[in-house]
Structures are given as C-alpha cells and as structure tokens.
Amino acid sequence: MAECTTGNDRPSPSSSMDSSTHPALSTTSSARRPPARRDLSTDLHLGLSLSTSSSLQAAAESTPSTPRNHALSDWPPIKPFLRSALQKASSVGSARRQRTLFVKVYMEGVPIGRKLDLLLLDGYDSLLVKLCHMFKTSITYADVMECHQQVSGHKAAHVLTYEDQDGDWMMVGDVPWEYVLMYSIDPFAFHFTAYLTYVYCFYRLFLTNVKKLRIARMDKC
C-alpha cells in the first residue's frame, strides 16, 4: 500500500523557513562530492532546501518522494532584514490560509463524488492515503504500481487518474517532477492574500494540470 513517505506529519502547510535558525555550518563530508552534473530530479528536492553540498550528497541518495523541508538561511542571497520580513509574512500566511485547490474526486461506479483540497496535502503519497480513507478502498498510482508488482503479488483494486486541461484522463504519477510550474491556479487568487509558503513542489506540475480525479478500476486500465 502506498504510504506517505514525506517524513513529517504536519497536516497543514507551514513555513518551510521555520526550521532555519543558524546558517547550516559545514561538515567535512561536504568537500568530496560527485561532479556538478546531477539529474534534475535531485536538484528539484534541493530547490526546497537549497542546501550546501553536504545535503546535496544526502539528497542524491534519498528517494524522489522525500521532500527536504529545511530551508537554508544562506540562500537565496538576501539580507537578514528581507529574510526575516519574508518569514514573518509567510508565517502569517500559513496561519490564515486563504488559498485552496479543491478538486472533485469520483470513484468509478459511484455517481456522487467527494471534494478534496489538494493544497492541504504534500505529495502524491499523502493524496493516496487521504483517498484511501475517503473511499475505503486500496488505490494506487503509476510509480507505486510498478513497485508493487515487483514486490508482492497484491494488486490494488483501483488506480488513480486525473483529467487534465486537454480533457484527457491520465494516470496520476507519471507527470515528471522536474519541470516546475506554471500554475493553473487563478493568479488573482493571490491578489490580496499573504503568501502561501509551502512547498508542494513535487506536486506542482500535477496541481497545474489537474481538474478532476477519478479512481478507476484496475482492470479497465
């Protein structure tokens, strides 16, 4: 069964800048690391933490679905006053969240759907967990399907699909993480709100394209 592997239990988005206090200081392991060309999926995780080389190495070893939530306090190169002003703005923003992205979710064969705010989740895995709870069934998506088929003979009964902007139904999980977003979220929704801070970057391309989710039976795929 797919599990949330994000490594933190916060149910609501919070400032990814909370965790930074002192600048992360170097460790000696940082000096020897692989050459500069890395695959972009690793770099994307780094986008959140924007780490020094020590976490570059660690990130390279972590699985793609593990986000790094610690933002470093020495990147981007902005002065302390701006950094703390942004931190204040973002922590206020998460306290009174005004951004939502509700999508409809239908289970195949059930005419009445549910609604789900995708921005309350922090990755495909937590999406799956939430949906499994909502619909009381086992659901899977593209990446995990392959993994499950290798690991155990158990096949999930349903697979998660979504309707994208072209109106096509696609299996969730194939959308590459690497290309960061152009959001389908209405820009005016941002107009007078405080900043939504966190960091659903794994999620972002998916969010930009999804309009509806459908849980389809496996044998139909």
Added chain:
Amino acid sequence: MGRGGSRATGAAAPPWHALPDEVWEHAFSFLPTAADRGAAAGACSSWLRAERRSRHHLAVANCYAAAPRDAIERFPAVRAAEVKGKPHFADFGLVPPAWGGAAAPWIAAAADGWPLLEELSFKRMVVTDECLEMIAASFRNFQVLRLVSCDGFSTAGLAAIAAGCRQLRELDLQENEIEDCSIHWLSLFPESFTSLVTLNFSCLDGEVNITVLERLVTRCRNLKTLKLNNAIPLDKLASLLQKAPQLVELGTGKFSADYHPDLFAKLEVAFGGCKSLRKLSGAWDAVPDYLPAFYCVCDGLTSLNLSYATVRGPELIKFISRCKNLQQLWVMDLIEDLGLAVVASSCSKLQELRVFPSDHFGLGVLTERGLVDVSASCPMLESVLYFCRRMTNEALITIAKNRPNFTCFRLCILEPHTPDYITQHPLDAGFSAIVESCKGLRRLSISGLLTDLVFRSIGAHADRLEMLSIAFAGNSDLGLNYILSGCKSLKKLEIRDCPFGDKPLLANAAKLETMRSLWMSSCLLTLGACRQLARKMPHLSVEIMNDPGWSCPLDSLPDESPVEKLYVYRTIAGPRSDTPSYVQIV
C-alpha cells in the same frame, strides 16, 4: 626653463619640484578619487608628503588590511573615515557570529590621532555601546555617523550620541541589528539641538516617543532626510510631514492602517506640501488604497525603494507609472512582468533597477520578460539586481545587445543549477554575451546552470570587472583558473558551492595580492593548499573557518583535510589577533 632672455634676469620661478607643499596640497584637492591621490602620492617623496598630510577622506575597504594606528599616522588630517569589516557574504549568513570586525580599535586610534574627526562610517562591523560613547566623548566636531549592517550596540549607545554630539548633522542607521534597551534616546537630543539634516532609524525595532520626534523634527529646520521605523502610525506620519515639508528623502516605515477617507485626505494634504521630496522608501505592509496619497509627489521622485513593500496589483503599477523621473527603483517581484513593462514605458530615465524575491518558494509571475522589457526601453539603465525563477540565453543576449552600458549586473535565479528553461542548455552563452557587450562592467553576479565556459568568457572579456560573485557554477578547476588568470581589474571574488579546488588557487597565488579579498566556501579546497598559499604569499592573510563547535588545532590536521570556508585578503598588518576559536590563520 625660462623662455627667452628678457625674463631670465630676475628671480627665476622655482623648479616645479621645489614648490612648497601647500601648493601641492591645493592641487591634490582637485583630484576626484582616492585612487588618483594614491597614484600622485606614489610619484615622489614630496608629493607623498603633501598628499598624505592633506588627505581629508579615508576609505578603508578592509579593516584588517592595515592597523588603525598606521592609518592614522600616515594620514593625520583625516576628517571623514569609512571602514568596512566582514566579507560581503556575511550579509547572507555565511560568516558565523563573532568572526571579528570590531570598530573599537579604529575608534580608539582615531580618538588619539584624529581629534578633529567629523565623520565616521562603519559597514559590517561590530560597534558596541562603548564605541558610541567614545565617539560622543572624543570628537568635539563630530557631525556624521553612518552605520550600515553593523551590530553590537543598543539604544543606549544611540543615547550617548544624541546627548554628546552637539554638532551632529547626520545619524544614518541602515540595516543594523540594534538591541532595544527601551531607552528614549531621541529625547536625549537637547532642546537647543537643531543641526540635524539626516535622521534614519528605520532598522530600529521598537517604540519611539512620537511627541519627542515631532519636537525634534520641528526644531531641525534643515532636516532633509527622515527615515522612520515601523513604530510610527500613519496619522502621525502625516503630522510629521506637515512639520517638515522641506524633506528631500522620506522613509515612511509602515504605511498601513484600515482605510479611512479622513486619514487619506490628511495624507494627501501632507504629501502635497512636500514639494522637494525626491526619494521615497518604506511603504512596508502598504495598503493599496493609500497609495494614491503619494500621487502628488510622483513627478518629482528620482528614487523609489519599495523593497520591503508587499503591495501588489494595479494600484502599485499605477503609482509607479506616474513616477516619470525615476532614476532608481527597488521593488519586490510582486511587480511582475506586467508591472515592469509599465516601468519600461513610463520611466525612461531609469538608471538602477533592483527586484527582490517576495517569497522563496512562492508563485510569482516575474520572469525574464520583465528584465528584457526594462533593458530594451530604458536607455540609461546601468545597474541591475534581479531575482527570478527562470531565464533564457536568448533573453540575456537580447539584454546584452540592448544595454552595453551596464556597470553592474547581478542576476540571481532562485533555484541553483537552473538551465535555460526553453533549451535546457546552460546559461553560458547568455552571460558571455553580457561580458562581451558590457565593456564597462564593474560588478557581476552569475547564477543558473553554468559550465567552465562562462568563466572563460568572463576571464577573457571582463577587463573592468572589480567584483564577481559565483554560486553553484562551473565544472572543474578550469573555471577558477580562467577567472584568476584573466579579469585584469578584479578586486573582490566570492565563490560558494563550486567544484573549484587547490590547483587554480596555487597557480594564481600572485593574483591574490593584486586583489582585495577572496572568499571560497563549500568548494573543494584542502588544508595543504592553504598552507602552501600562506607560505608563498606572506602579504596575504589566509583564514580558514571551521564549525564553531569544533576547535581542533589546525597544526594537527593533515594536508588532505577539506577546508569549508576560506577567506584570503591582502594586508600590511600581519595576522590579526582577534580571531574567534573557529577561525584559524594559516
């Protein structure tokens, strides 16, 4: 030297090299820059003597490059001194606390040797309350105190300045960490004190006695610059403006309140009276509805600093579009491409643009488009600092073609290693175009996905480049070698998170003495190379920084030990004696 015989009989004019010092001192007073004066001083010993004795302004770019006493002995007539401490990357948290940069030795030496000192300016240094007390007590003619990005003092120190400096004209506190001791330092300016021209306490986090401030502003009729902190409510701002309509520069501090037509009217009237206002900053938390209160001053504005203003949308754009004479614009990326397009068409006199990120991980609509538009339409644009999320080589090439007059180009793509988002290529071609086209470029910061090739271009073409900042770039030692073996005018080089190792550093050791300083962190340096460098170049101070929690004596470590942070600078003062335990001088 005489011409013709008829004048030869009388007293001949003294040969030029025997002219009295006063003549030379007078001549040198016309030299515009310190570099010119330095060159003149190098010509001969009499010029040296005349120049140094008449030097009134001294800028010490690195407080550890020379000992304070030596500076004072060499230039005994200094009236205005400016000293800088920590390396630039300290601004971004890369230098651990208590590194150094104490102002106290300079102030103590100045108190001894420059009793007539009028101006002091410290940047990125540790200034204590005792320092400020000493300033107030030692210089009877003290007029200007400017502290930029300093820390170590509190409102108690400010109180000493207010009470003791009877001739104070400028108190300019920019982005300092000031401890609030709840001392009403403003009230310590005596009632008879009226000489203030500049008062900037925008970085002070704490309450201010508004009545006292109002009285101060009222009696200082020459006040030209007033920058408030966030403790001044909007209606009080209006009253202050009415008492000081002669202001040229205003920092509004906060600019928010619930919208109320009466308050709006009051603000409008207040700004209407400020016919001389040229520079505006602040507007933190600005409420868009109040922006129109600024409209009457828009025409006259030459500088607008909204770098902490989180206002966005049509009101912001409308406001900026009315500022037709703007030369300097600092704004957050909330202005978006659309806003910058409006800036491009409205602000034809723009010389400097800075766009700051509003949210590290947020979703703004500021792209390379904005910068391309502004650089295409603003012919006088020469300085740019731009934070954005994506860039293309094509955009950079276009920008380079449109604006060969750039002197400062700093681009920060927020995510490290970001390639050209259309072609997925590195941004080498784009930045190469910048350095090839902008022959007068003095400062450059590069970002995005970059290989060694960009450094080849920079090394070969950036002849006037004085400061270069590099982060997350390059493939190999070649990159650093290109820079250090090229870049004829390079003074400051700061590098972080690049795969540069020992070889280029050692191969170009001599270059380092022609530069002011080099910073390298999270690169591939070893202790052995630093030791070799220090041995080879006795006029360089080679500082290594470890984890503050880890104080292993340097001598016990093998040559292969990696060095996380290296700071090298030239100095005539020898190794400094005030290093914390985590800094070791090799």
